[in-house]
Amino acid sequence: MKMICAIIKPFKLDDVRSALSSLGIDGMTVSEVKGFGRQKGHTELYRGAEYQVDFLPKIKLEIAAQSEDVERVIETITEAAGTGKIGDGKIFVFDLLQTVRIRTGERDVEAI
Template sequence: MKLIIATIKPFKLEEVREALTAAGVRGMMVTEIKGFGSQSGHTEIYRGAEYAVNFVPKIKLEIIVAASMADSVVETISNTARTGKIGDGKIFVLDVEQAIRVRTGETGEDAL
């Protein structure tokens, strides 16, 4: 099993969710986060005063899939979330040793 962690722009969430559902992903966890990378923030003007915004709003997706699906899920996220502009996000893929469904006690891929 693989854990895919992706950070994307907030306005891309629904489009990515629809693409992943069509690709066979049965569930995901979504968190609103703030961070910076190459963007390193920006300046905004509010009521005539300029101020720095050091952290940019992002969405973090956490998806656990069978190892055989990982490459297609990464490709789906990458293609759907891409705008071609700085700050499109990052995708990380990690190994998962075990998964347990609390309600039924199922383990491994059966718990997904």
């Protein structure tokens, strides 16, 4: 099993969620986060004063998936979240050693 962590632009969340649902991915955790990469933030103007925004709003998705589904999930996220512009995000994949559903005690694939 793998844990897929994707950092995407906020306005792409609905597109990504719909695309993953069509793959049969039923569950994910979504968090509002802030960060920057090569984008390095930007300058904004507020009431005539210019200020630097170093951390940009992003969405973090966490998805537990079976190992054989990982490439399809990555391709789906890439297609749905991509704009072709800087700041589209990143996808990280980690090994998931164990999963337990608290309510039933089911483990691993059955718990997903």
